[in-house]
Structures are given as C-alpha cells and as structure tokens.
Amino acid sequence: MTAIDQTIDIGDLQKAWYQRLFEMARRQPLGTAGGLVVLLMVLAAVFANFLSPYDPEAASWKNQLSPPDAEYWLGTDAFGRDILTRIIFGARTALFVGFTAAFVGSTSGLVLGVASAYFGGRFDIIVQRLVDIVMAFPLIVLALAVVATLGTGTVNVIIAITIPFIPQCARVVRSSALAIREMPYVDAARALGYGHLRIIMRHMVPNVMAPYLIMLTTFVGQAILLEASLSYLGMGVQEPTPAWGLMLQGGAEEFAESAPWVPIFPGLAITLAVFGFNLFGDALRDVLDPRLRSR
Amino acid sequence: MFVSIALHKYIAKRLLLMLPTLIGAAILVFFLLRAIPGDVCEVRLAGSGLYVDEAEIQLCREKLGLAKPLFVQFFDFITGYFTWDLGDSMWTSKPVTEEIGIRFPLSLQVAIMATVVAVVFAIPLGAISAIKQDTWIDYVVRTFSIAGIAMPSFWLGILIILGLLIGTQHFLGTPWMPPIDYVSLFEDPMRNLSQLIWPAVATGYRYSAVATRMTRSALLEVLREDYIRTARAKGMVEKIIINRHALKNSMLPVLTIIGIEFAFLMGGLVVTEQVFNLNGIGKLFVESVQAQDFAMTQQLVMLVVLIAVLTNFIVDLVYAWLDPRIRYG
Numbered sequence: 001m002t003a004i005d006q007t008i009d010i011g012d013l014q015k016a017w018y019q020r021l022f023e024m025a026r027r028q029p030l031g032t033a034g035g036l037v038v039l040l041m042v043l044a045a046v047f048a049n050f051l052s053p054y055d056p057e058a059a060s061w062k063n064q065l066s067p068p069d070a071e072y073w074l075g076t077d078a079f080g081r082d083i084l085t086r087i088i089f090g091a092r093t094a095l096f097v098g099f100t101a102a103f104v105g106s107t108s109g110l111v112l113g114v115a116s117a118y119f120g121g122r123f124d125i126i127v128q129r130l131v132d133i134v135m136a137f138p139l140i141v142l143a144l145a146v147v148a149t150l151g152t153g154t155v156n157v158i159i160a161i162t163i164p165f166i167p168q169c170a171r172v173v174r175s176s177a178l179a180i181r182e183m184p185y186v187d188a189a190r191a192l193g194y195g196h197l198r199i200i201m202r203h204m205v206p207n208v209m210a211p212y213l214i215m216l217t218t219f220v221g222q223a224i225l226l227e228a229s230l231s232y233l234g235m236g237v238q239e240p241t242p243a244w245g246l247m248l249q250g251g252a253e254e255f256a257e258s259a260p261w262v263p264i265f266p267g268l269a270i271t272l273a274v275f276g277f278n279l280f281g282d283a284l285r286d287v288l289d290p291r292l293r294s295r
Numbered sequence: 296m297f298v299s300i301a302l303h304k305y306i307a308k309r310l311l312l313m314l315p316t317l318i319g320a321a322i323l324v325f326f327l328l329r330a331i332p333g334d335v336c337e338v339r340l341a342g343s344g345l346y347v348d349e350a351e352i353q354l355c356r357e358k359l360g361l362a363k364p365l366f367v368q369f370f371d372f373i374t375g376y377f378t379w380d381l382g383d384s385m386w387t388s389k390p391v392t393e394e395i396g397i398r399f400p401l402s403l404q405v406a407i408m409a410t411v412v413a414v415v416f417a418i419p420l421g422a423i424s425a426i427k428q429d430t431w432i433d434y435v436v437r438t439f440s441i442a443g444i445a446m447p448s449f450w451l452g453i454l455i456i457l458g459l460l461i462g463t464q465h466f467l468g469t470p471w472m473p474p475i476d477y478v479s480l481f482e483d484p485m486r487n488l489s490q491l492i493w494p495a496v497a498t499g500y501r502y503s504a505v506a507t508r509m510t511r512s513a514l515l516e517v518l519r520e521d522y523i524r525t526a527r528a529k530g531m532v533e534k535i536i537i538n539r540h541a542l543k544n545s546m547l548p549v550l551t552i553i554g555i556e557f558a559f560l561m562g563g564l565v566v567t568e569q570v571f572n573l574n575g576i577g578k579l580f581v582e583s584v585q586a587q588d589f590a591m592t593q594q595l596v597m598l599v600v601l602i603a604v605l606t607n608f609i610v611d612l613v614y615a616w617l618d619p620r621i622r623y624g
Contacts, residue, residue, distance in 0.1 A: 132316050133315075133319035133320050133323060134323070136600045136604055137596070138558060139562060141562045144584050228447055232449050235585075264457075267453065273445075275441060275445035278444060
C-alpha cells in the first residue's frame with residue numbers, strides 16, 4: 001500500500017505545474033470557473049488604470065446616457081461616465097471592501113472561536129451568549145444599524161459588514177476547535193507547560209484552518225453582495241467613488257425607457273463576482289474537508 | 296395526541312431562553328445607536344442649511360426626551376414594552392406602533408408569498424436534482440440555484456420591472472407597471488396580487504435557491520442510508536422509495552433552512568421594498584436610519600430580531616415534533 005502511494009507521489013512530483021493545474025480543473029470544473037472569475041476580478045482591480053482610457057469619476061455632459069457603441073462598449077450613465085470603466089474600477093472597491101471585511105471578520109472570529117473552545121467554562125458561555133445575540137440580527141439589519149451610528153463611507157461600510165461576520169465565524173470555528181482541544185497533542189502541549197497563547201496560536205489555530213478558509217471565501221462573496229445592497233440604498237459607498245451597487249441607484253422605470261444598459265451591466269458584475277467566490281468556496285470546501293466531498 | 300410533560304417543559308425552557316437574547320439585543324441596539332454623537336434634532340434643524348442656534352436644538356431634544364440621561368432613556372425604552380408604549384417617532388411624532396402597524400401587513404404578505412414561492416420551487420427541484428445526480432438536469436438546477444444565491448435581489452427586482460415594462464410595451468402596445476398604491480388582499484385581491492407578486496419573486500428566488508441546495512444535499516444523504524438499500528433490495532418501486540422513505544426523512548434540514556431564511560427574509564425586504572417602492576417596514580427602516588430617528592429604528596430592529604427568535608423557536612418545536620429521536624433536552 002505504501003509502495004503504491006509512493007509511486008503516485010513520485011508521479012505527481014514529476015508532473016509540470018500546468019499538468020497538475022489541468023488535472024485539478026478536471027476534478028473541480030465549477031471551482032476552477034469560480035477561480036477564473038476571481039482572478040479576472042483581481043486583475044481588473046489591479047490594472048484598472050491601464051485597462052480603460054476613461055476617468056471613472058469625471059462627468060461628461062455631452063455623452064449622457066449614450067447607448068453601447070464602439071467608443072463606450074457598455075454605454076454611459078446619466079453623468080456621461082463610461083459604464084465599463086466604472087465596472088472595472090468598481091471591482092477595486094468591491095474587492096477592497098470584500099477582502100478587508102471578510103479577513104478581519106473571519107480572523108477575529110477564528111481567535112474568538114478557538115479561545116472560546118479552549119478556555120471553556122464561564123468564558124465560553126458568555127462568548128456564546130453574545131454570539132447568539134449578534135446572530136439574531138439579519139445581516140443587513142445589523143449592518144444598517146451600524147451605518148446609522150457611524151455614517152456612510154467606505155471605511156464605515158467595512159466596519160458595518162465586518163461586525164456580523166465575527167460571531168458567524170466564531171461559532172463554526174468553535175465547534176471544530178472543541179474536538180481539537182481533546183486531542184492528545186494539546187494535552188501534551190499543556191503538560192509541557194506552554195502558555196495559553198502559544199497553545200491557541202501554534203497548536204489549535206493551524207488545525208482549524210479548513211473551516212476558517214471556507215468561511216473566509218464565503219464571506220468575501222457575502223460582503224460584496226452586502227456592500228452592493230448598502231450602496232444601492234445610499235447607505236454605503238458614496239458618489240463619485242465607482243461602486244457597483246451605487247451604479248444601480250435610481251428608478252428602474254426611468255431606465256427602462258431611456259437606458260436599460262445602465263442597470264443591467266453593473267448587476268451582472270455583482271452576480272458574476274459573487275458567483276465566482278461561491279463556486280471557489282464550494283470547491284475549496286470539497287478539497288479541504290473530505291467528509292463533505294460527496295455532497 | 297398525548298402531549299408529554301417533557302414537551303411542556305421543553306417549550307417553557309425554550310421560551311425562557313429567548314429572553315436573554317432579546318434583552319441582549321435591546322441593550323446592543325439601544326447603545327449602538329447612541330454611541331456616536333448626532334441625533335434627529337441636528338438632522339432636522341441643521342439639515343435645512345439655515346443657521347440654528349444651540350438653544351433651539353436643545354429644546355427639540357428636551358421635547359423628544361433625548362436630553363435625559365442615557366440610562367433613564369434606556370429604562371423608558373424597556374418599560375415601554377410592559378406598558379405597550381413604544382414611544383413616538385422622532386421624525387413624524389406619531390406613535391411608533393401606529394407607523395409600524397400601517398406598514399406591517401404589506402411586508403408580512405410579501406414575506407409569506409416569497410416563502411410559498413420558495414418552497415413550491417425548491418422541494419421538487421432539489422428532489423429531481425438529487426435523484427438525477429450528475430445528469431444535465433442536476434447541472435441545470437444547480438446552476439439555477441447558485442445563480443440565485445449570487446444575484447442581488449434588488450437587481451433581480453430592477454430586471455423584473457424592466458422586463459415588465461419592455462415586455463408589455465412590445466406585446467400590448469402600452470407599458471404596464473404594477474400598481475404603486477397598496478390595497479389589502481381582502482379588498483381587491485387581483486390588484487393586491489398584481490402588485491406584490493413581483494417583489495415576492497425577487498426576494499423568493501434567493502430563498503428558493505438556498506432551500507433547493509439543502510433539499511438536494513439532504514436527499515442525497517438519505518438515499519445512501521441502509522434502509523433505502525433494503526427497500527430497493529426487496530424490490531420496492533423507486534417512486535415509493537423516494538416519496539415515502541427518502542423525501543420525508545430528508546425534510547428536517549430543509550425545514551431548518553426555511554425557518555432560518557424566513558427570519559433573514561425580513562432583512563431582504565429592506566432592499567426589495569426600495570426597488571418596488573413599497574411602503575412596508577423595510578422602507579420605513581431605511582428612512583428612519585437616514586433621519587436618525589432612533590425611536591423608530593430601535594423598535595424596527597427589535598421587531599425583526601423578535602421575528603428571527605420566534606421563527607427559530609417554532610422551527611425547534613416542529614423539529615422536535617417531527618423527529619421523535621430528538622430529546623427535549
């Protein structure tokens with residue numbers, strides 16, 4: 001058995017990176033598609049300045065609401081700004097908000113969840129009650145309440161989105177960490193007299209990386225969606241910053257008669273982005289958590 | 296049916312457990328909204344762009360009770376629940392209960408209709424997808440449901456309105472829009488439904504997508520159970536196996552997700568009502584946040600939290616009732 005495993009390993013090692021990539025793509029076609037969307041978005045965000053000849057924020061009154069043509073591929077909005085350019089730059093806003101909120105939210109949740117499982121007892125009970133309370137709020141309601149306090153703007157939106165993520169991640173991570181706490185190596189670490197911080201960070205946190213990474217990717221998609229919703233309501237990112245949700249603001253009835261391209265493309269961008277992150281997250285779950293693979 | 300004492304105890308315990316969550320939520324909301332300076336008086340008076348002297352703002356605060364110390368305000372807020380005096384809107388000066396009362400039926404109706412839309416689509420689609428696993432049908436259903444989770448409901452709403460306007464223009468010659476003013480279902484059912492079915496679909500799609508995925512994965516799990524293999528081995532018709540054995544046993548997780556999502560549906564309405572310009576509690580919520588009308592905002596948040604907590608409670612009860620293996624622990 002070990003001999004066979006070894007030959008496979010050697011075979012794997014001899015393969016070029018693109019062959020391995022190709023094999024992964026065959027095993028996870030949907031996940032690869034999602035990964036490609038994510039990659040595309042990251043590239044658009046990074047190279048936004050080189051991709052478009054237009055300024056995403058400068059209004060141009062003579063080009064208001066011009067339909068898609070060779071000059072403006074996806075048309076222009078009510079201020080005469082190129083929609084494609086704003087979508088490309090909007091990827092920057094979406095990814096910035098999405099990644100920051102998801103990373104800070106899930107990492108805080110990770111530390112809180114592991115600590116809650118590790119210490120147990122009264123600390124655990126208090127943390128879990130707090131998690132219960134925050135989780136009783138629907139995502140957007142809590143986010144709006146935070147915006148009501150802090151005001152609108154990119155940074156406040158990130159905070160508003162991060163807060164609901166923390167308990168969600170803490171709950172999931174805690175349940176994995178509870179099992180790990182009982183592992184002999186944690187006992188061993190304790191017996192060796194290691195400090196709490198060292199046991200948590202070096203022995204427990206690395207072992208709950210799978211749920212953490214899964215939550216992180218899911219959160220990015222959710223955060224992008226939430227940011228778009230808040231911006232659409234006028235409670236998120238503010239003009240003239242290019243943001244997808246903001247581009248959908250305004251009455252659908254007005255667009256239908258004059259410019260249906262204005263709401264269609266930014267919405268497509270949001271859907272595609274969230275779609276990409278969700279597929280990528282699902283594939284990641286399959287790879288990282290073999291128990292769920294068959295589902 | 297004989298209802299055991301254990302069940303009564305279980306219900307009482309679960310009801311009591313709701314209290315700390317609700318009290319915690321009340322504390323959180325109350326102090327969150329007041330954490331940063333700025334209130335309705337500043338928005339109302341200074342927002343007009345005119346010069347307003349400080350005494351004027353102070354007078355306004357005193358009138359609205361905002362000048363009292365925080366803990367007194369909090370005490371008023373909590374005791375309000377016992378005397379059913381939930382305060383007046385700081386913006387319109389009408390009682391909060393009245394403002395919410397006018398708008399609640401509309402939102403509730405959309406929420407219920409969205410749930411019906413979701414369940415009607417989700418269970419058959421999820422079941423077919425699981426039975427025909429890895430065929431093209433499965434892929435179509437899965438793509439449809441992943442798209443539902445990715446698509447923002449407000450965009451779907453905009454697309455529906457666009458489609459209605461352009462479609463009716465094309466086929467009927469004149470563009471048709473869903474009616475804007477709300478009439479109760481009992482007054483004019485046709486008019487009511489022709490207004491509310493669209494937002495229900497826009498919010499229900501996501502809901503349905505989540506439930507479809509859950510139905511599929513739950514059914515797949517059950518289909519691998521030993522008793523299904525036994526049923527097949529003894530030559531039972533596949534249809535009966537699915538309907539009588541598999542589907543029933545896979546409904547528990549589906550029920551949970553439907554319950555959880557219902558609570559979140561009330562949140563989703565915040566956005567959909569804006570798109571369809573419906574005067575429901577979601578729109579009221581956004582307006583109260585914009586006006587910094589704390590009295591209104593906190594009661595609306597508490598209402599949504601209460602619905603979420605109650606839904607969880609009901610799901611747990613139904614769960615315990617459906618699955619006798621669950622101990623009332």
